[in-house]
Amino acid sequence: MSLTSTLTSTAPNNEVVLACHNISRWFGGLHAVKHVTMEIRKGETLGLVGPNGSGKTTTVNAITGFFPPQEGEILYMGRPIQKMRPHEIAQQGIARTFQNVALFKGMSVLDNILLGRHNFMKPSVLRAMLYWWSAQKEEVSNRYKVEEIIDLLQLEDVRDEMVDVVPLGTQKRVELARALVAEPQFLILDEPMAGMNQEEKEYMVRFILDAKEALGLTILLIEHHMDVVTAICDRLVVLNNGEKIKEGQPLEAISDPTVVAAYIGRVDNAAA
Amino acid sequence: KDPIKFAAPLDYTAVYTFLTNEYAQGQKDYVTMVNESGGIDGHKIEYMTSDTGNQPQRGIEAYNRALRDGAIWFDFLSTPVARAMVNRVLDDKVVMITAFHGRGDASDGETFPYVFPVMSTYWSQAATLIDYMEQHEGGLKGKKVAHVYIDSPFGREPIPVLEKLSDKLGFTLRTFPYASPGNEQSSTWSEVRRFRPDQVIIWGAGGGQAVSVREAIRNGIAPEKIHSVVWLAEADMESVGKDTAKGIRKFEGTDNGTNSALIQEIMAKVIEPGKGSGPKENVGRSYYNIGVATMAVSVEAARLAMKEFGAPLDGEKLRKGFEMIKDYDANGLLPPLSFSEKDHQGGGFGRVSHWDGEKWAPLNEWSNPYQDIVWESIRQDAAAFKEGR
């Protein structure tokens, strides 16, 4: 495909894509996210790191509307979204993947990815009833976009497999594909490389970089693999106990003593 | 000679289990007796029975199958199944009896030419019970009557007739529904007790009846004031306690026990030689006798039809046979029944009997009171049916 030729600038410019102002989220008595403020600018890859349970996923869930913040404001492209429901937020052009792969087990890889095109289709029972006159055309035209992404992420050979029998690493790739076919401007990846070995990690990074380049994405990345984070993120936000404890250039951020103590452990862990 | 085929797809496994076994035993034993003595003009009766589980679709299958095999008489003993069949038997011109179940308005033979309620409908039963109270309990004027019923069309069926009678006789009627299936009625009876009724009618079937009786007694209502629809039998009395239940009354459309000549004959010809189709103890029990009675009437119809029209019988001839029955009392088992083209109920006779601690003993003679009121209801509903069809 000609995807890679439609290069867009990956250099961060000043347009703010997403801004969280002072957001908080409680679960019962647990203050999981405490007054977090951050901004992500267009074309940037922001890394969100922190110890387990520090509130990274909760922050993302707040942004995507699953657990709306009880306090604070979230602006996407300047518009407040914290009151919207998850599917409405998705329709704004925000896509995400999940920490524990959330694919639809009963379907093939292809159908899973096709679902990502939901916003571009007009699903209705009536159309289904009139399949040959109406829905078929839609199925086929959306299929082209899906095939582009399948091509980009090299999923051709598993296209017709049931999604629950393909290996975990591939599932993560399918989930990425499903997010990408929705043609988002802003992509959130929650630990896309957990449970992968070096080789698979390298592939995954390659795919993410390719996709970002091809589609001009802004990315929020949660990841515990420090080598990846330092390599591909433009900036890092470090959370601990729900609080933002550090924000800055990756290498600088992870060598900060508080970050090391809370998260990295030993300095040489940062490399692994 | 070709057999005459009677089909009885009954409900052996669901709602009507409390009576089906006894009932079918009675029918079978009577058929056995008829066949032993040579059948009807040499034609044996073939009695085909199977289980419908009270499900209309299984009833329809059994009906179609029996129809294909040449059955001309049907008995489903299940309100839902019989109701699903009404249109069919009318179209296929075969006879369906609906003794003590099914629609009361089917008594109107002109609207329902092939349906025979055969015995007193629920409307006639209510009339008989009220008449007994009026005649033998010192009149009903100014008295309070409680109608305690299972909350279903069956339980509600007598209410229009009761209402008319309350206007006519000047008693206060109050109705007390309890939720189906009736295994728990305590709040209903708390309410009944506070109404301080002079007479109580209980209208249910199966296990719910025993619960009603228990609750009534527990709430201090004397057994002599409790009057039941036809569905109250020995088993329920044993369940409550034979002595506790002493005095309870019920409507009766057939004789109870083994005293009648017909039952004696069955004992002698079928039971003694060991040809009975079930446990001996059942012979003479309420539901057994009802089974015998329905079959006796049907066989009588077949006999008359055979005499008049000759073999082979078909549904139409059998129907005419029914309509020819006049003053038939099944050797003392039944009040004298007469059918006509108009009246498929047979007159609506009945009486009231009470539990004397061991058995049901009649309290009055056969009678058919207030048939004018009953027929008012019959004609009303039949007209509505005709309109819908």
Add this chain to the structure above:
Amino acid sequence: MFYRLSGIHHTRYETARRLWPIPADRRQVWFLLLLGLAAPFVFSNFYLTSYIMPWLILSAAALSLTLLMGIAGQLHFGFASVMAIGAYTSIHLTRAGVPLEFALLGAGLASALIGSVFGAAALRVKGLYLVMATLAMQYLVDWTIINVPAISGGAQATLQTPASTFFFISLKTDMARYYLALLWVVFVTLLILNIKRTSIGRALVAVRDKDYAAAVIGVNVVRYKLVAFFTSSFLGGVTGAILAFCYYQAVTPEQFNFNISVQLVAMVLVGGLGSVLGAYLGAGFVLLVPILLTNGVILLSGMGWLDVSTNLLAHIPLMIYGALIIGFLLFEPLGLGKIYDNFRNYLLVWPFRHSKL
């Protein structure tokens, strides 16, 4: 041998998405359709009206429920009440002089509206709790029908279906009624198959599998749950009306009571959740097995091979039926549809045993 995948190439996305991509399957479907059309001439009236017609109509009911339970994952233990609403609506409409074609539509709409109201009440719950909510619907609808004489048809609580025509063809004959039933079940089948392969079907499955993951790709979870309830109740309502007009020719509350709901669920589950073929197999199983068992047991005892009391005789089919349900579930929890699939897969890879490696 029988099935061959080799030699079948799809060069267009359209053909890859056909309903039955394998020619052997396609041939089978055509054969069954022709058989369905020829049935009144092939089978005796007895088989047509006592077995084939109720089986087809109940298959349509099971398919409607499959849409809700199998595809959209919303359990429903009150589906008979949905059908009851359709049946009663259609009868009252035709009695009021509305032509049957519109009465069927009205039946569907009434069921769909009431069905989705209950669906909406149960939106927050899943699994067993949904089972209970729908059970409550069954009881409320039953109660309303029984307690409102204007609906149930007065003291007798029975309404006969009036003589009607469907597109100028009188429904007086069994054959006409059969073809109406056939038309409907074919329609429902095609609809479900098409739903399954288009975006709406995928959205429903997504909601079933993981509602949060569905939301994140823009699927409005609430809306699609309601769409599922609406569509499936619509189909159920029309099926109820067809059942009343073509098969029962009368409605009483008992024809649509709780037991029927359980039977419908059993059809869907025994057939295999979500499987279209399974709905047919399941409906056949639940409807016909008790009947066949009853007749079989009677036959055995008639030949003197089974000398037991009438009472036991009547209960044996119940026991066998229960045991069969248990047996099939133990043998293949995914239902009869899956058993057929396994067989088909076996033929597909034949003469090899494994598909991979």
Add this chain to the structure above:
Amino acid sequence: MLKLSNVEVVYDKVFLAIRGVSLQVNEGGMVALLGSNGAGKSTTLKSISGLLAPERGEVTRGSIEFLGENILPYGAPKRVGMGLVHVMEGRRIFGHLTPDDNLLAAYRNGGSRARLNQLRDMVYDYFPRLTQFQKTKAGYLSGGEQQMLAIGRALMTEPKLIMLDEPSLGLSPRLVQEIFGIIRKINQENNMSVLLVEQNAAAALEFVDHAYLIENGNVVMSGEAKVLKENPDVQEFYLGGADRVDYHNVKHYRRRKRWLA
């Protein structure tokens, strides 16, 4: 003490997941099982612990011996009784129980209360962090805490061999280090053998004595950890080469693996 010879596992009666896996764990040894996604590592562990059945899997060939006994005929609980415990992938703690009850549930039937308390104290000693969550349902713990709980729960069965399926998955660098440290401590203090499945090969090879490499259901390589670390294929595919990886210039297509030992 554990010996697999030529084990073959079939899922669903048709899907061959591992074929002919042989491996061995010695008393007090620490062994790692490495391999890419879907290679069959988890399947191997499940075949050892007897957890294949619920997933419709079946050992169709080969033998598994533990302490000299063929354990294939035994059910999972019996194998646990023999001292073989499996910490499953994805933690799978009892979410609705408190951490304390999680530990209690894993303690053997009929054991003495004193021993129970002793074991529990030992677990809390290893994972002091767990002591803070006495009242919370374990399902609400963070990933790392759940992992600790899962390991602690396994320890409650007093195992002789503990099998860990990807214990570092999704954990922060510090916790990975912490957990590996604790596993080593458990191994040394209790002389417990460890069979470890890991994706994080760099960390695993640092830490075990012996390792097996599985690809596509086959063991393709095995040996001392030190030796494997030097192998060029292992270096390229598992360790990311000798130098830091330049992720921005990862090749799209690579040479085939050869597994020259």
Add this chain to the structure above:
Amino acid sequence: MAYFLELLINGALTGLMYSLVALGVVLIYKSAGVPNLAQGAMVMSAAYIVWVLSSYGVPMLLAILIGAIIMFIFGMLAERFLLRKMVGQPIIMIVMLTLGLEIFLRGFGPGILGAAPKQISIGVSLAPIIIGDVFINRIYLVGGVIALLLIGASALFFRTRTGTKLRAVSDDHISSWSVGISVERAIGVSWGIAGISALAAGVVWGSVQGVDWTLSELLFPAIAVVILGGLDSVLGVLIGGLIVGILGSVIPGYLDEIAGGGTRDVVTSVIILLTIMFRPYGILGREDIERV
């Protein structure tokens, strides 16, 4: 006022008697994670067993004891031959399996022993306990007390070590296996205990309404109780039972007359619907832990 009190007390006792049936459902759900729709049929079977024994002249108390043993074994067998094979299957399939079991039992008992209603009596007098103008149903009182005892015992049981293991099993069969809990045995035991509670329910209800297949229909009110209280809460059974019983008695007591029909099932259904809308997991039920 007395009327209200009477409705209240008898309703509460009825509710407790429903709890007796419901308890079995909760016991199995709490330990095996299976909603047992055959519990009603088990109640029926238990009552049949006691009837058979007592009709052979076995004294009631002994009959109940033997019945309890038989029901316990029955529960264990049900696990051994039915449920064990279904471990790891979708829940709805297991629901269907229990429905199959219910159909089977409904054919078996009445088929072998005859479908006509049978009587058992535990010798409780029909005469009510009269306090002022309030009549209290003696046998309901007995049933209520038995229910309280069994509920208490069950609540205590789940606090023991074995109880904890059972709760673990309901959480996750496979990981229970992985730590050496014999899932089979645990589920077997819970079915066994549910069998015993079915026996208690069968005896009490059997002596109230007679023994026939309609006993199995007690499942519906029991399920209402369970949904209200929470599928996995023993204490919920108590609270749910009281609410269903009291509302199902008090409301129809005032409403039936106005509505002109039996309103109890409607009340129950509305309770269920409202519960589900406002407290999807019942009053004390556990919420699914869903982490995104």
